Amino acid sequence: MPLIPVSGRDHTWAALTPATAYVFGVETGEETRVVQRYWGPRPPVAALCQLTGLPPGGITTGFLDPADAGELLPVDGGRRWGVPSLQAVYPGGVRSVELHFEEAVRGENELDLVLRDHDYGLRVGLHMRVFDDCDVIERWVSLTNESGQAVRLRRADSGSWVIPEQAGFRYTGVAGGWARETHPHHGELPIGETTFTSRTGTTSHKANPWIMIGDATETTGRVWSVALAWSGSWRLTAQRRPEGDVTVSAGFGHEGLSWPLAPGATLRTPPALGLHTDGGHGAASRAWHDYARRHVLPTPAEERPVLYNSWEATWFDVTEEGQLDLARRAAALGVELFVVDDGWFGRRTDDTRGLGDWWPDPDRFPRGLGRLFAGVRELGMLAGLWVEPEMVNPDSDLYRKHPDWVLHYPERRRDTMRNQLVLNFARDDVRAWALGWLDHLVREYDLAYLKWDMNRSFSQAGWAEGGDLLWIEHTRGVYAIMDELRRRHPRLRIESCSGGGGRIDFGVLRRTDQVWTSDNTDARDRQPIQQGFSYLYPASAMSCWVTDSPNPITGREVPLRYRFHVAMAGTLGIGGDLTRWSAEELEEARRLVAGYKAVRPVIQHGVLHRLDGTPGSTASAVQYTLGDRVVVLAYNPYTPDRRPPRRLRLAGLDPDAVYEDADGARLHGATLMHHGLVLPTWHHAGGDYRSEMVVLRRT
Numbered sequence: 043m044p045l046i047p048v049s050g051r052d053h054t055w056a057a058l059t060p061a062t063a064y065v066f067g068v069e070t071g072e073e074t075r076v077v078q079r080y081w082g083p084r085p086p087v088a089a090l091c092q093l094t095g096l097p098p099g100g101i102t103t104g105f106l107d108p109a110d111a112g113e114l115l116p117v118d119g120g121r122r123w124g125v126p127s128l129q130a131v132y133p134g135g136v137r138s139v140e141l142h143f144e145e146a147v148r149g150e151n152e153l154d155l156v157l158r159d160h161d162y163g164l165r166v167g168l169h170m171r172v173f174d175d176c177d178v179i180e181r182w183v184s185l186t187n188e189s190g191q192a193v194r195l196r197r198a199d200s201g202s203w204v205i206p207e208q209a210g211f212r213y214t215g216v217a218g219g220w221a222r223e224t225h226p227h228h229g230e231l232p233i234g235e236t237t238f239t240s241r242t243g244t245t246s247h248k249a250n251p252w253i254m255i256g257d258a259t260e261t262t263g264r265v266w267s268v269a270l271a272w273s274g275s276w277r278l279t280a281q282r283r284p285e286g287d288v289t290v291s292a293g294f295g296h297e298g299l300s301w302p303l304a305p306g307a308t309l310r311t312p313p314a315l316g317l318h319t320d321g322g323h324g325a326a327s328r329a330w331h332d333y334a335r336r337h338v339l340p341t342p343a344e345e346r347p348v349l350y351n352s353w354e355a356t357w358f359d360v361t362e363e364g365q366l367d368l369a370r371r372a373a374a375l376g377v378e379l380f381v382v383d384d385g386w387f388g389r390r391t392d393d394t395r396g397l398g399d400w401w402p403d404p405d406r407f408p409r410g411l412g413r414l415f416a417g418v419r420e421l422g423m424l425a426g427l428w429v430e431p432e433m434v435n436p437d438s439d440l441y442r443k444h445p446d447w448v449l450h451y452p453e454r455r456r457d458t459m460r461n462q463l464v465l466n467f468a469r470d471d472v473r474a475w476a477l478g479w480l481d482h483l484v485r486e487y488d489l490a491y492l493k494w495d496m497n498r499s500f501s502q503a504g505w506a507e508g509g510d511l512l513w514i515e516h517t518r519g520v521y522a523i524m525d526e527l528r529r530r531h532p533r534l535r536i537e538s539c540s541g542g543g544g545r546i547d548f549g550v551l552r553r554t555d556q557v558w559t560s561d562n563t564d565a566r567d568r569q570p571i572q573q574g575f576s577y578l579y580p581a582s583a584m585s586c587w588v589t590d591s592p593n594p595i596t597g598r599e600v601p602l603r604y605r606f607h608v609a610m611a612g613t614l615g616i617g618g619d620l621t622r623w624s625a626e627e628l629e630e631a632r633r634l635v636a637g638y639k640a641v642r643p644v645i646q647h648g649v650l651h652r653l654d655g656t657p658g659s660t661a662s663a664v665q666y667t668l669g670d671r672v673v674v675l676a677y678n679p680y681t682p683d684r685r686p687p688r689r690l691r692l693a694g695l696d697p698d699a700v701y702e703d704a705d706g707a708r709l710h711g712a713t714l715m716h717h718g719l720v721l722p723t724w725h726h727a728g729g730d731y732r733s734e735m736v737v738l739r740r741t
């Protein structure tokens with residue numbers, strides 16, 4: 043049983059996962075504190091009671107209460123001065139929350155602790171869920187106003203996690219911006235509060251809601267990770283106190299927002315996820331991928347099809363004949379899913395108009411999209427379509443009819459970005475409208491795939507009925523429509539996109555099958571983006587396209603083979619203008635697509651090892667292992683200096699087993715892991731942008 047009471051200790055429990063234990067208990071007194079006692083490798087059950095000591099304290103002074111540490115839900119109230127996970131303002135401006143323990147309700151894999159602030163009728167539920175098959179612990183909070191007066195919440199995080207003492211408290215995260223998302227960054231947490239946040243209304247390109255902490259390398263050391271499964275604005279604060287301890291509090295919303303909790307209302311936070319692993323950042327990533335496959339992704343066992351997307355080939359110049367021409371060329375390469383991108387609807391001849399008018403452009407598609415998609419299916423491919431449901435151009439029939447449907451304050455400007463405004467998906471009428479036309483499109487054209495885009499941040503985000511609640515309810519509205527579409531159309535698959543990788547997280551991945559990683563399709567720029575993506579999210583969810591050279595965004599020229607090998611590291615797609623590819627390029631592409639399909643299960647479902655190097659800057663390689671099969675993608679963007687060639691050491695193999703490559707050469711796992719391979723790609727001679735795929739099979 044994974045959630046057990048710790049014997050000999052009152053109100054103390056251990057959440058046991060296959061490899062870890064998370065021990066916590068309720069301290070009662072003048073108020074209740076729920077305190078984390080231990081989070082680390084799983085000890086024998088008999089030893090659990092030895093892990094229940096209070097966190098190291100100190101002497102009480104006029105400035106310090108040693109009990110102010112280690113709580114699962116530190117509140118703004120009482121003798122506490124750290125980062126609060128819960129800040130509530132009661133009637134009369136009272137800001138001190140005082141919780142009292144009421145009961146613990148324990149199920150097989152879940153535990154709910156019920157706490158109450160009696161004076162003001164606030165019921166607080168601390169919820170925890172663990173799994174028998176992975177080490178991730180899910181925690182969330184529910185807040186119910188049982189009083190007759192409104193309560194205002196200034197911070198309602200999903201909980202706080204305590205990171206046990208380390209030598210240096212090194213952290214790893216990702217950061218970036220549009221066209222340079224998810225670049226890994228590492229550092230030592232400074233004393234103070236380090237906040238990673240999104241104020242955009244989406245997960246954002248600039249940061250991603252997770253952190254790893256631990257004095258670890260890629261292959262060694264213990265790592266404590268915290269992630270938030272949420273696709274709207276969020277905030278994750280790591281606090282390193284001068285006293286020495288580190289906590290991480292994560293939740294939805296950002297600084298400055300506050301939410302009314304009406305009498306009788308309940309607010310439930312998204313899950314915050316905690317994971318302890320040993321074996322460096324690589325092992326942490328593999329554990330996250332495992333969790334994603336077992337408990338997050340809706341269709342983890344499927345192989346994601348090779349897709350073609352028309353965006354970089356046609357931009358807004360979308361016509362039936364043009365798309366069919368591309369479809370014929372794509373099918374000849376072995377593409378399995380053809381996605382028509384932006385420009386098929388309304389009067390959408392550029393980005394100034396049309397969003398909101400979700401019917402085929404009568405000039406370009408006088409007979410609708412039926413003939414185009416019939417043609418796509420005749421070519422043996424599935425049909426997919428781009429949509430951007432949350433957006434409207436002021437120059438659209440929808441906006442002319444419903445100017446009040448957008449986020450706005452009546453007295454303030456409505457700033458456009460990319461000429462568009464954000465529809466308020468917190469509104470019932472807006473959601474009903476969106477579900478109506480999306481359902482109709484999927485049904486009418488028998489769509490297998492929607493690319494759900496979202497191309498601007500929130501601004502002037504007013505909602506007369508719900509105020510700041512829109513920052514939560516908009517995201518929930520998006521989730522609800524995706525969920526309902528999937529319910530009505532079980533064969534429909536969805537790609538999450540937000541101007542590239544602006545909406546990548548474990549919240550959206552519960553209802554989408556893959557995400558568009560970045561608008562930057564330059565293979566070299568893409569490598570660090572893909573590496574950062576891989577810290578949390580599995581390769582099957584990472585959409586990658588091979589596009590043209592020179593790249594339309596960066597102007598960089600990269601050989602087709604290198605572009606393919608980079609895009610083959612996730613779910614392969616093609617996004618180039620195939621009408622301009624030479625016969626030789628098309629033939630090479632056909633061979634590479636076939637090569638990808640032959641190893642696709644290994645790449646999409648395999649165990650990932652980031653082997654070596656700095657992707658995009660130096661020679662690097664990534665390895666996937668599934669059962670007896672091993673695939674290595676190796677890259678070298680530059681001709682290196684005249685050093686002896688480095689060997690590439692593989693990982694995670696059986697040292698005693700013999701592995702055979704495509705030419706019949708045989709090497710022991712021990713040789714491959716400890717001595718390594720000499721790769722032509724990594725050799726010092728041969729020019730820039732060399733890459734190769736090595737396929738091995740255990741004999």
Ligand code: DGJ
Pocket residue numbers: 353383384428495497539540541542558560561
């Ligand atoms: C942004 C996406 O990331 C692109 O792939 C493309 O779909 C454009 N939007 C279309 O407007």
